[in-house]
Amino acid sequence: MMRAVMVLAVLVLAGIFAPQARAGEVCNETSYYVDAAKAWGGENGISAQGWQRIAPGSCVRFSGIPSGAPQFLYARTSEAYLGGAREWLGRTPVCVDRANFQIEGAQDCEAMGLEQRDFRQLAPSERARAVLVEPDDFGSRALEAGVQRLLQTLGYEVRVVDGFAGRRSRNQIAAFERDAGASFGSNYERLIERLHAVALERNREVGLNVCNQASVPVGIAIARQRNERWQSRGWWRIESGSCMRVIDERLQPGEVFVFAQTINGGNSEPLRRGVEAFCVAPGRFTSEGRANCAERGYTQVLFRPSPVPVEGIARVTLEEADFEDLVQ
Structure with missing residues (x-):
């Protein structure tokens, strides 16, 4: 990730x-x-x-x-x-x-x-x-701040994470208890454990998940529009037979493009059937914008659009046929 x-x-x-x-x-x-x-x-x-x-x-x-x-x-x-x-x-x-x-x-x-x-x-x-620590030094208030942070992450109305359990925080804790069908009273340790478990379950697959069914490892790069500007980033290494979530945010249609290349000694093969040009580099990189790749020290390659996300989740499965010379 x-x-x-x-x-x-x-x-x-x-x-x-x-x-x-x-x-x-x-x-x-x-x-x-x-x-x-x-x-x-x-x-x-x-x-x-x-x-x-x-x-x-x-x-x-x-x-x-x-x-x-x-x-x-x-x-x-x-x-x-x-x-x-x-x-x-x-x-x-x-x-x-x-x-x-x-x-x-x-x-x-x-x-x-x-x-x-x-x-x-x-x-x-x-x-x-x-x-x-964080820039906000919560100190002994870290547990209460952690409860607020997870409530906010789960969509409950917590405007400020400050570690002070005021009326608004208590109201949102009560709302979570109703939704969870459990009461935690003053046991914040049990409360934060449940909040964390619920958030982990909700986020388990949200975002872009890539699985590699090719016979060799692959390197993954993504391109997406951020604040009205295109950005490409890489690389994530995914072993043969493994999967990885490379974006952990809820996705919108048309937001993400994907490029992959095999990692097989010096015989790297690119992903076939790309349609949109973005910039990549040999090592770990982040490229702001998609034009003038060579002038900026990058290589231009063609990315595929990711599948249309369903409830914020998109899945890509890479197989032998997705790479040029592996099928010859």
Whole structure:
């Protein structure tokens, strides 16, 4: 999935708290559920483990990290929220997997079928306990802010996410309880768990889903109109026999075009039967506009329109016949 990047700070706690903190603890003082991963340096390079899901206002502990080793942290919002993932990141590239993982000293992410994410190096005072924050510093109000954020995500009338449970928030909680057929009283932990579960279920397939039934991996690029201006972006790698949701927003007819090419050593083959020209680049890219590709350092290729979405969902299945030389 493409990243709607929000580069946010990791709060550095004063060293006086380190002796009381549990080793490797990461706390979430944002209004989002996040999935976090930690990495550390060693003789064999950088190792990493993830993912641990952290509710707003909660903490988790990462274990098995060597004492004194340089540590790195990355986090992203869960798939409960529309509009692309928000990330807490840095500048150190680390190999990660899409599912839960423990990776020892990986260096060539692509060769191992892994993804790369940019981790932030933690200060020594953060190794025992680091805190994820937003520009709005919710602090102890993170749980209430998280409830408001999920109510808003689910379409309930919450105008401001501020962590203060006023009358409007209480009214919308009551509306959700009626819809869910359950009462949570003052148990905000149970309430936010249910809100998150409902949002995940609703968002599970909304957007553009691409499945690869070809015999080799493919790279995917998309083009769509954003604020009356065309933008093309890539790449997403999809293994043979796998599927990926590359857009997680509700789609409208005619909004998205798709390009794909095989990843097969040096023998890349493009998607056939494209009709609309957009710009692409060999590595990860975002191109604003669709004209003058070559002059701007891009290559012009032909994209296909995505299928007409049904209730905001469009599905593309790529097969052998979609690529020129694979069927010869």
